[in-house]
Amino acid sequence: MKxxxxxxxxxxxxxxxxTDMSQWNEQIAAAIAVEExxxxxxxxxxxxxxxxREQQAKGAALTIRSMGKxxxxxxxxxxxxxxxxxxxxxxxxxxxxxxxGCI
Amino acid sequence: MSDDKQPVKKMSIIVSRGxxxxxxxxxxxANGARMEGIDASLFFTFFGLNALAxxxxxxxxxxxxxxxxxxxxxxxxxLPMTMPFPxxxxxIPGVSAFATHLMNKEMEKLDIPPVREFLELISDSGGKIFxxxxxxxxxxxxxxxxxxxxxxxxxxxxxxxxxxxxGTHILFT
Numbered sequence: 001m002k003x004x005x006x007x008x009x010x011x012x013x014x015x016x017x018x019t020d021m022s023q024w025n026e027q028i029a030a031a032i033a034v035e036e037x038x039x040x041x042x043x044x045x046x047x048x049x050x051x052x053r054e055q056q057a058k059g060a061a062l063t064i065r066s067m068g069k070x071x072x073x074x075x076x077x078x079x080x081x082x083x084x085x086x087x088x089x090x091x092x093x094x095x096x097x098x099x100x101g102c103i
Numbered sequence: 104m105s106d107d108k109q110p111v112k113k114m115s116i117i118v119s120r121g122x123x124x125x126x127x128x129x130x131x132x133a134n135g136a137r138m139e140g141i142d143a144s145l146f147f148t149f150f151g152l153n154a155l156a157x158x159x160x161x162x163x164x165x166x167x168x169x170x171x172x173x174x175x176x177x178x179x180x181x182l183p184m185t186m187p188f189p190x191x192x193x194x195i196p197g198v199s200a201f202a203t204h205l206m207n208k209e210m211e212k213l214d215i216p217p218v219r220e221f222l223e224l225i226s227d228s229g230g231k232i233f234x235x236x237x238x239x240x241x242x243x244x245x246x247x248x249x250x251x252x253x254x255x256x257x258x259x260x261x262x263x264x265x266x267x268x269x270g271t272h273i274l275f276t
Binding site for chain 2: 063064065066074075079084085102103
């Protein structure tokens with residue numbers, strides 16, 4: 001389905017995750033962040049978002065454990081930056097699919 | 104969301120078993136709750152304290168004696184899941200250690216951390232870790248015998264108070 005995010009028609013799934021990560025840009029990230037209750041994105045958020053996009057492009061499976069070990073962010077910081085679902089919300093803002101694992 | 108579908112707000116999970124296979128499901132459920140933005144508390148009682156005691160928590164074992172479902176582990180050896188594993192074989196020396204080795208290896212592949220790191224992960228995520236006072240007394244354990252992420256030693260009453268609130272679910276494992 002299509003959704004207008006930050007003035008652009010974007011392909012998303014029924015949960016609002018981008019289905020084509022190449023349609024993503026920082027304005028879209030900012031708009032999704034507001035929608036998800038995260039508010040304005042600061043450097044800390046963007047570091048996570050960029051890391052997630054790099055990992056996704058490599059085809060790596062993302063887990064909360066691998067994020068904490070990435071050197072980009074600690075587990076505590078990740079939970080503070082994206083309250084209410086750190087991996088899900090950061091993935092949505094990064095324009096990548098919803099993480100499928102339980103960890 | 105309709106009114107009859109109230110969200111889960113908090114999981115209070117009681118852990119009473121001390122084998123590796125008794126501990127992991129509770130840790131996975133608690134971590135999974137935090138990942139969904141749900142509060143999580145773990146209350147370790149009876150043999151569950153095996154997972155908090157510094158001397159034991161790094162070497163928990165899969166229970167192979169009296170476990171009639173060990174056939175489920177056969178695919179880890181490349182064998183069919185339907186292959187029987189007579190429970191009496193679980194008592195043979197080394198079988199539990201071997202089953203533990205296999206399970207740890209599979210867990211690592213799925214990016215599931217070892218118990219100590221898992222407890223640290225849950226603690227870092229804002230989950231709470233409690234030990235049962237009665238079980239501590241019974242097993243002659245002191246707070247300083249437990250790993251450093253333990254938030255407190257609670258009585259049963261304390262634990263119920265800690266779990267208060269609509270949307271809390273208490274789960275016994």
